Amino acid sequence: MWWLATFTENPPVAVLPYKTPHRRRIITERRNIMKKTYRLLFIAVMALICLAAAAPALAQSKMVVAQDTPPRMMNPHGDDSDAGLSYMANFFDGLLQRKGAQGELLPGLAVKWDHPDLLTWRFFLRKGVTFHNGNAFNAADVKFTFERLVDPEVSEFTNTGKQIESVEIIDDYTVAIKTKMPIPWFANNMHQVFIMDKESTESRDPGDVMVKPIGTGAYMLNEWVKGSYIRMKANPDYWEGAPPVDTVEVRPITESSTRFAALVSGQVDIVTGVPVELYDKIVNNPKLTVVSRPARRSIFLGIGNKPGTPTADIRVRKAMYMAINEDEIIEKIMRGHAAPAAQVPDPPTIGYNPDIERLPYNPAAARELLAEAGYADGFDITLTGPNDRYVQDAKIAEAVARYLAKVGIRVELDVKPKSVFFPEVTKGILDFYLIGWFDGTFDMGRTYFKLAHTRDEEKGMGVFNGAAFSDPDIDRLLESTADIVDPAQREKTLQALNKMAMVDKIVWIPLHYQEDLYAIQKGKGIQFQPRPDRWMVYKEISR
Amino acid sequence: MGTYILRRLIQGVVVILVASMFCFVIFQYMGDPALNMVGQYASFEEIREVREMLGLDQPIYVQYLKFIWNALHGNFGKSYVTRVPALGLILERFPATFELVTVAVLLAFFTGVSLGVLVSLKPYAMRNRFIMALSLGGVSIPTFLIGIVLIMIFAAYLGLLPAFGRGDTIQVGFWRTGFLTISGLRHLILPAVTLAMYQLAVLLRLTRAGMREVLTEEYIKTAWAKGLPPRKVIFKHALRNVMIPVVTMTGLQFGELIAFSIVTETIFQWPGMGNLLLTSIYEGDQPVIVTYIMLAALIIITANIVVDILYAVINPRIRYD
Numbered sequence: 056m057w058w059l060a061t062f063t064e065n066p067p068v069a070v071l072p073y074k075t076p077h078r079r080r081i082i083t084e085r086r087n088i089m090k091k092t093y094r095l096l097f098i099a100v101m102a103l104i105c106l107a108a109a110a111p112a113l114a115q116s117k118m119v120v121a122q123d124t125p126p127r128m129m130n131p132h133g134d135d136s137d138a139g140l141s142y143m144a145n146f147f148d149g150l151l152q153r154k155g156a157q158g159e160l161l162p163g164l165a166v167k168w169d170h171p172d173l174l175t176w177r178f179f180l181r182k183g184v185t186f187h188n189g190n191a192f193n194a195a196d197v198k199f200t201f202e203r204l205v206d207p208e209v210s211e212f213t214n215t216g217k218q219i220e221s222v223e224i225i226d227d228y229t230v231a232i233k234t235k236m237p238i239p240w241f242a243n244n245m246h247q248v249f250i251m252d253k254e255s256t257e258s259r260d261p262g263d264v265m266v267k268p269i270g271t272g273a274y275m276l277n278e279w280v281k282g283s284y285i286r287m288k289a290n291p292d293y294w295e296g297a298p299p300v301d302t303v304e305v306r307p308i309t310e311s312s313t314r315f316a317a318l319v320s321g322q323v324d325i326v327t328g329v330p331v332e333l334y335d336k337i338v339n340n341p342k343l344t345v346v347s348r349p350a351r352r353s354i355f356l357g358i359g360n361k362p363g364t365p366t367a368d369i370r371v372r373k374a375m376y377m378a379i380n381e382d383e384i385i386e387k388i389m390r391g392h393a394a395p396a397a398q399v400p401d402p403p404t405i406g407y408n409p410d411i412e413r414l415p416y417n418p419a420a421a422r423e424l425l426a427e428a429g430y431a432d433g434f435d436i437t438l439t440g441p442n443d444r445y446v447q448d449a450k451i452a453e454a455v456a457r458y459l460a461k462v463g464i465r466v467e468l469d470v471k472p473k474s475v476f477f478p479e480v481t482k483g484i485l486d487f488y489l490i491g492w493f494d495g496t497f498d499m500g501r502t503y504f505k506l507a508h509t510r511d512e513e514k515g516m517g518v519f520n521g522a523a524f525s526d527p528d529i530d531r532l533l534e535s536t537a538d539i540v541d542p543a544q545r546e547k548t549l550q551a552l553n554k555m556a557m558v559d560k561i562v563w564i565p566l567h568y569q570e571d572l573y574a575i576q577k578g579k580g581i582q583f584q585p586r587p588d589r590w591m592v593y594k595e596i597s598r
Numbered sequence: 599m600g601t602y603i604l605r606r607l608i609q610g611v612v613v614i615l616v617a618s619m620f621c622f623v624i625f626q627y628m629g630d631p632a633l634n635m636v637g638q639y640a641s642f643e644e645i646r647e648v649r650e651m652l653g654l655d656q657p658i659y660v661q662y663l664k665f666i667w668n669a670l671h672g673n674f675g676k677s678y679v680t681r682v683p684a685l686g687l688i689l690e691r692f693p694a695t696f697e698l699v700t701v702a703v704l705l706a707f708f709t710g711v712s713l714g715v716l717v718s719l720k721p722y723a724m725r726n727r728f729i730m731a732l733s734l735g736g737v738s739i740p741t742f743l744i745g746i747v748l749i750m751i752f753a754a755y756l757g758l759l760p761a762f763g764r765g766d767t768i769q770v771g772f773w774r775t776g777f778l779t780i781s782g783l784r785h786l787i788l789p790a791v792t793l794a795m796y797q798l799a800v801l802l803r804l805t806r807a808g809m810r811e812v813l814t815e816e817y818i819k820t821a822w823a824k825g826l827p828p829r830k831v832i833f834k835h836a837l838r839n840v841m842i843p844v845v846t847m848t849g850l851q852f853g854e855l856i857a858f859s860i861v862t863e864t865i866f867q868w869p870g871m872g873n874l875l876l877t878s879i880y881e882g883d884q885p886v887i888v889t890y891i892m893l894a895a896l897i898i899i900t901a902n903i904v905v906d907i908l909y910a911v912i913n914p915r916i917r918y919d
Contacts, residue, residue: 077825077827080827081827084827084829127679127680128680128681128682130681133681135637135638135639207635207636207644207647207648207651208651208681209681211635211636211637212637213636213637213640213644213648214636214637214639214640214641214644215639217644262682262683265680265681265682266682280764280767280774280869281690281691281869282691282694282867282869282870282873282874283763283764283767283867283869284763306762306763306867307867308762308763308867309864309867309877310864310865310867312746312749312865313749313761313762313865313866313867316749316750316753316754316761316762317753317761317762319753319754320753320754320757320760320761321757322753322760322761322762443880472629472880474628474629474634474880474881474882475627475628475629476629477629477630477633478629478630478633481630481633481642481645501639505638505639512642512643513643514641515640515641515642515643515644516641518640518641518642518645519638
């Protein structure tokens with residue numbers, strides 16, 4: 056360590072080594088430096104080559120997926136967004152499940168269910184199912200699960216939980232759930248409530264429940280490194296049979312260009328949430344394929360009808376509807392990846408009315424209507440919307456503002472992050488806003504109670520009625536559907552309600568249905584059918 | 599010196615308190631966390647209950663004092679999004695950020711200083727002018743652009759290096775490290791280079807400027823006249839006097855990068871603290887945000903104090919009292 060002493064200003068002479076004559080030292084030093092630098096360079100280049108060549112090979116029974124949203128926690132009730140439920144559907148099962156292109160409701164952990172009276176739902180449970188830790192699945196686990204839903208500390212399904220009056224264990228494999236008031240779509244929701252193991256959830260530390268899932272699902276969690284990857288391996292004792300792919304590694308990548316790069320470089324097999332701008336690049340790449348399906352989510356504009364405001368007049372609302380060129384929005388902004396919508400629910404939903412048609416784009420007629428209503432000079436209105444929630448949401452709002460400006464309506468644009476936008480919607484203080492929606496129950500009733508019903512704090516209705524739209528006819532017809540359980544009857548009444556809302560009252564201006572885009576590696580034999588709810592359920596994918 | 603350090607520490611505490619107070623004021627305008635927690639189908643009643651449970655219905659100063667009181671006991675609240683303790687959530691990601699920043703800073707320091715010395719010796723040679731032009735690019739091109747271009751070249755087109763993530767990591771005690779696996783080291787290359795670019799360019803210019811000034815000094819001329827070998831003159835005599843501002847700069851950058859390497863972490867999906875801060879801001883996760891800001895303030899203040907002390911150690915003419 057003698058050389059350290061040279062850092063001081065005046066090293067003691069005794070510490071310095073024998074000094075060779077200056078000139079010879081210069082020559083040898085120069086030669087040594089050259090040798091050393093070349094050696095270092097050589098080593099560096101070798102190292103780089105070794106590192107580059109040591110590319111890890113993907114195992115054959117494995118699949119790597121890049122999803123656009125990471126899981127928040129491994130507690131199946133803690134996140135009611137589709138992104139979160141998508142992960143949980145692999146580790147857990149609900150009493151029922153949805154499969155297929157139309158999201159058909161099928162038996163899950165319950166083999167049969169019925170509805171003996173308006174308030175009771177009976178589920179007959181599957182026998183011989185075990186949780187990942189070996190515990191047997193029985194009615195006690197179902198009771199525990201539903202009673203857990205009301206606790207806001209661990210559950211975002213408090214709404215579902217609070218609707219339940221009691222859970223009765225009839226015997227080890229039969230459960231009867233009584234609701235506080237008739238809820239016709241109750242069973243339709245059962246694919247989202249995942250059953251947890253009573254014994255292990257109660258005995259474990261709540262922090263452990265948040266990171267280690269113990270369910271009955273097709274996959275078991277192998278490793279979860281937050282922010283990096285989720286590794287799961289197949290459950291050989293799964294009641295539906297072991298899933299086709301042995302190991303699945305999910306890598307959440309939120310940045311879309313990085314997701315694209317991961318796909319192109321071959322690091323991942325499937326990518327979800329392909330942004331519309333990158334569609335052309337992927338289609339032109341011979342190694343990749345795009346898989347698309349029409350999404351269930353419809354994008355629409357909410358308008359208020361407070362007396363005294365311009366939009367209270369239905370002619371004004373009609374004019375605004377006709378002033379927007381939806382086809383151009385789909386073509387230019389959504390790059391063709393959307394389908395025009397005439398209503399809010401999508402085709403598989405009960406209440407979807409195929410007879411409703413979009414009003415045609417007609418700015419001249421719009422201007423006439425405005426003049427008729429007394430607004431020949433137009434009026435001012437603010438359009439609020441999110442800028443980080445839906446596909447191209449901010450751009451759509453801009454386009455709408457521009458179309459309305461052409462018929463004389465001056466729109467002030469107010470786009471903001473979803474965390475600020477949605478609380479404003481729930482406060483009902485907006486005049487005109489952009490929003491998207493789809494209902495997981497495939498039944499329009501619940502959606503309408505939340506979106507169209509007059510705001511009522513006590514009854515908890517109209518929470519998302521952002522412009523406080525209020526119409527007594529709609530309220531009356533909607534409330535009458537609450538008691539109807541027969542699906543055919545529900546369908547008729549809800550369709551009539553839908554028509555009234557879209558054609559007679561123009562509660563919303565519908566825009567389009569989004570499209571879900573995924574990309575997969577060609578030539579790896581991946582069989583992937585996207586689900587309508589955008590969940591990635593790996594037992595349904597094979598390679 | 600002792601009183602100086604104590605004074606700086608007290609100033610640091612004041613800064614942390616002011617930063618956290620700021621956060622609380624801003625939270626009033628950031629939206630409603632209760633809404634995010636109850637799910638889309640909740641009723642007004644349920645939203646109100648959750649708001650009470652979280653203590654959000656109380657006036658700001660009450661919330662703030664409660665927060666400080668809990669913080670003094672080590673409880674920084676639970677994340678609204680993942681329902682786990684906020685401090686643990688942040689510290690869990692600390693090793694990832696620390697490793698990335700360390701590698702980036704070392705890379706920037708050694709490359710920047712060496713290139714700076716090289717460039718200062720013959721400032722108007724073609725090669726050196728070229729390097730200076732590149733450094734201008736390093737300073738002005740934004741980090742996300744450098745990152746994306748590197749990913750496109752090395753990961754997408756050449757397929758040499760991985761595009762995202764940390765690779766295989768090994769847990770050593772509580773520290774999850776990427777240094778012990780080939781995969782981990784490979785994943786470190788692109789993000790570290792991206793992060794290092796700006797610092798490298800700055801250090802290069804700083805070193806060059808310092809060296810140019812020092813090389814015209816009298817004692818350097820004496821050293822040349824004495825016939826000392828060039829290496830001794832440049833490194834032992836000239837560079838050491840330039841090192842003071844360079845080391846100061848590096849120390850400050852180290853602190854700042856650890857706290858705010860958000861952009862690079864987002865592009866490379868690096869599971870570090872910066873990434874967590876960004877997602878928390880989007881999701882309105884207030885406990886995590888305020889805890890993070892306080893932690894970031896603490897890190898930067900500590901880095902500043904350490905650098906100032908180091909400055910005094912290196913340069914004995916500096917005295918603190």
